[in-house]
Amino acid sequence: MLITEMKVGETLRSLIQGKVFTIICHGCREVRFPEQEVNAFVRELAAEGIVTGTITTDYICNPDFLQMRLKGRMAEIEDADTILVFSCGVGVQTVSSYLEDKRVIAGCDTYALPGYQGVTPLEHDCDQCGQCYLNLTGGICPLTACSKSLINGQCGGAKNGKCEVDSNMDCGWERIYRRLEKIGRLDVLKCPVQLRNYATDDEVSR
Amino acid sequence: MRITELFDNGEFVVTAEVGPPKGICVDHVVEEAKSYLSGITAVNVTDNQSSVMRMGSLPACIALKNAGLTPILQLTCRDRNRIALQSELLGAAMLGIDNILCLTGDHTKMGDHPGAKPVFDLDSVSLLHTVKQLESGVDLAGNPLVGEAPKFAKGAVVSPCSDSIDAQLAKMERKVMAGCDYFQTQAVFEPEKFIKFMEAAKQFGKPVQLGVIIPKSVGMCKFMNNNVAGVHVPDDMLEELRADKEKTKAGITGVEIAARIIKECKPYCQGVHIMALGWESKVPALLEKAGI
Incomplete structure (x- = not known):
C-alpha cells in the first residue's frame, strides 16, 4: 500500500510556470489518493485560465499506457509550459521521462504503507519517502537513481558517467544534471541544503 | 591553527595526507609524518579511506598533534548518521582539532566490509551545513550548544579533471553556499584541464589546493585511469614512466612529473595537497624540485 498526499498548494504555485497541463492519476487499488483536494486545486487553476487541459486516468506508471493516454492530447501538452502530475513518484518519473524536454512537476508526496505494493511496473522506482524530491531533480528520483541516495548533488565517484558501485549503472546525478540542463532548470541546484527527514510518520513530522 | 588563517594571509598552503593503520599501533604513521611531513603546513588524516576499516581519523589526528604536526580531520558520511557526526565534531573541537575536510565518502561496497550498511544520512554538502550550524552555537535540530561554539576551517573536495566539469562546478557552488572555506582537489595529471577549471572556479573566491599524486609506475597509472x-x-606521462624503469622505480621520474605539474599549476591555485600513498619519503624532494 501507499498513500499520496498533495503538496501544499503554495509550494505547487511557486513551481508552476506559465500554462499548465494537469495529469491526475487515481492509481492502482493499492493507492490512497487525495481526490477531492486535487480536483479543487485544479479547478482553482482552471478558473484562472492557465490550464490547457486535464486528464484523469490510472496506471500512468505503465509507459505504453501513458503514451496511449497522452496521444490525443499532445496539442494541449505542447501548449503548456508546466506539466503538473498528481500521482505517486513512479507516475511522475514515467511522465518526466516520456516528456523529456517538458517541465514536469510532482504534485504529491508518496508515503509507504506496509502490505501489498500493487502491480506498479518498476521501470522507475519510488522510495515512498514522503518528501518527494522530483521537483528539484528534473523528475529523476535521487534516492533510487543514486546508489548513495544523495540529495545535494553528485559525489566524486562517477567514472565516464557510470556509478562507482556498479559500472553498468548510469550516475543518477549525471542524469539529473543533464535533464535539468535540457529543461533549462539548472537554477534549482542553487536551492537550500536538503536534509532527509526519516521521521515521516504523521505524528512526528507535523 | 586553522589553515584558513594562512590562506587569508596569502600563503601558499602545502598539505599531505596519511592513513591510520589497521591496528592499534600508530607509531609508524607518526614517525613517517615527523620525518617527511613536518616541514609542511598540515596533514590530512583519512577516514576509513576507500571504505577499508582502520583506526579512526580522530585518534590518529591526536597522535599527530601530540607529535607537533597540524592534522586535518577527514570526515565522511558513510559510517555515521547526523547525530554521530555532530558528536564527533564536538569531540574534535574539544581536543583542539580545528581543521576538517568534509566528504561524502566512498560506498561501503568499495571496501573490505562490502556487506556493511552505507549510512549517507548526510552528504558533503549537508555536513558542511551542519558544521556551520554548530559554529553558530546550535545543533542541526536547532538545539543550543552549551558554552563556547566550535570553530573549524571547513574544507571539501572537488574534481577538476572530471568528465563533467559543469556538474562538478555546480556541486562546488553548493559546497560554498553551505559554508566551505577551502578546497582540495582530486589528483591532477592534466594541468591544462586544471587551469581551465580554475578560471571557472575563481568566481567562488575560495582557496583551492591542487591535488598531487606522485606516479609510482605505469601499472599504478593505468589502474587509476x-x-x-x-x-x-x-x-x-605513461611513456615517460616507461622510458627508464630504474629511474621510475627509484621514484625520480614520478617526482619530476609531479613537480612539473605543480610548477605549471601554481600560479592558478592557493596551495598544493600531496597524496603520497606510501611515498611520504619522496615529499621533501618533490617540494624542493617544485620550488616550494
Missing part, C-alpha cells in the same frame, strides 16, 4: 573517477594520466 581505469578505476579512479576524475583521474586521467595522459599517454606521454
Whole structure:
C-alpha cells in the first residue's frame, strides 16, 4: 500500500510556470489518493485560465499506457509550459521521462504503507519517502537513481558517467544534471541544503 | 591553527595526507609524518579511506598533534548518521582539532566490509551545513550548544579533471553556499584541464589546493585511469614512466612529473595537497624540485 498526499498548494504555485497541463492519476487499488483536494486545486487553476487541459486516468506508471493516454492530447501538452502530475513518484518519473524536454512537476508526496505494493511496473522506482524530491531533480528520483541516495548533488565517484558501485549503472546525478540542463532548470541546484527527514510518520513530522 | 588563517594571509598552503593503520599501533604513521611531513603546513588524516576499516581519523589526528604536526580531520558520511557526526565534531573541537575536510565518502561496497550498511544520512554538502550550524552555537535540530561554539576551517573536495566539469562546478557552488572555506582537489595529471577549471572556479573566491599524486609506475597509472573517477594520466606521462624503469622505480621520474605539474599549476591555485600513498619519503624532494 501507499498513500499520496498533495503538496501544499503554495509550494505547487511557486513551481508552476506559465500554462499548465494537469495529469491526475487515481492509481492502482493499492493507492490512497487525495481526490477531492486535487480536483479543487485544479479547478482553482482552471478558473484562472492557465490550464490547457486535464486528464484523469490510472496506471500512468505503465509507459505504453501513458503514451496511449497522452496521444490525443499532445496539442494541449505542447501548449503548456508546466506539466503538473498528481500521482505517486513512479507516475511522475514515467511522465518526466516520456516528456523529456517538458517541465514536469510532482504534485504529491508518496508515503509507504506496509502490505501489498500493487502491480506498479518498476521501470522507475519510488522510495515512498514522503518528501518527494522530483521537483528539484528534473523528475529523476535521487534516492533510487543514486546508489548513495544523495540529495545535494553528485559525489566524486562517477567514472565516464557510470556509478562507482556498479559500472553498468548510469550516475543518477549525471542524469539529473543533464535533464535539468535540457529543461533549462539548472537554477534549482542553487536551492537550500536538503536534509532527509526519516521521521515521516504523521505524528512526528507535523 | 586553522589553515584558513594562512590562506587569508596569502600563503601558499602545502598539505599531505596519511592513513591510520589497521591496528592499534600508530607509531609508524607518526614517525613517517615527523620525518617527511613536518616541514609542511598540515596533514590530512583519512577516514576509513576507500571504505577499508582502520583506526579512526580522530585518534590518529591526536597522535599527530601530540607529535607537533597540524592534522586535518577527514570526515565522511558513510559510517555515521547526523547525530554521530555532530558528536564527533564536538569531540574534535574539544581536543583542539580545528581543521576538517568534509566528504561524502566512498560506498561501503568499495571496501573490505562490502556487506556493511552505507549510512549517507548526510552528504558533503549537508555536513558542511551542519558544521556551520554548530559554529553558530546550535545543533542541526536547532538545539543550543552549551558554552563556547566550535570553530573549524571547513574544507571539501572537488574534481577538476572530471568528465563533467559543469556538474562538478555546480556541486562546488553548493559546497560554498553551505559554508566551505577551502578546497582540495582530486589528483591532477592534466594541468591544462586544471587551469581551465580554475578560471571557472575563481568566481567562488575560495582557496583551492591542487591535488598531487606522485606516479609510482605505469601499472599504478593505468589502474587509476581505469578505476579512479576524475583521474586521467595522459599517454606521454605513461611513456615517460616507461622510458627508464630504474629511474621510475627509484621514484625520480614520478617526482619530476609531479613537480612539473605543480610548477605549471601554481600560479592558478592557493596551495598544493600531496597524496603520497606510501611515498611520504619522496615529499621533501618533490617540494624542493617544485620550488616550494
